[in-house]
Amino acid sequence: MSGHHSFDHTVHEGNIWLGKIAERLHFDDHHHAYSALRATLHVLRDRLQPQSAVHLSAQMPMVVRGLFFEGWKMAATPSDDDTVEAFCGHVTDKLPPRFPMDGRTVTEGVFAVLWSELDMGQTAKIIDQLPTHLHILWPAAAKRG
Secondary structure, three states: OOOOHHHHHHHHHHHHHHHHHHHHHOOOOHHHHHHHHHHHHHHHHHHOOHHHHHHHHOOOOHHHHHHHHOOOOHHHOOOOOOOHHHHHHHHHHHOOOOOOOOHHHHHHHHHHHHHHHOOHHHHHHHHHHOOHHHHHHOOHHHOOO
């Protein structure tokens, strides 16, 4: 522990998120959960308008928010991934070599945790900004209309 309450708290919250992702995706350790979270967040961030990415990140624990923004090139967003295959292919590309799970399964698992951890109303607004084809990657409870 760092001895600074706010920093320790956000690290604890980040570990809770990793634990939920590990549980959801049946990983034995947090290393795979971290890789899954990082890859999915980066592809999602790059698909959103910059203002939407900032609003989404504001709901995340500080340590996860830092991961979300790591290496961001705002001028390159949003990407034009409008198919499930393209989006999940980018997730796969961002995972470490020989990762034990495909990009679609990773994306669906991470999105399920995001849906459970973030404000549902605000997250629904983010989902609504994504191409309709990508809505299928979110949990059934997130789908509207």
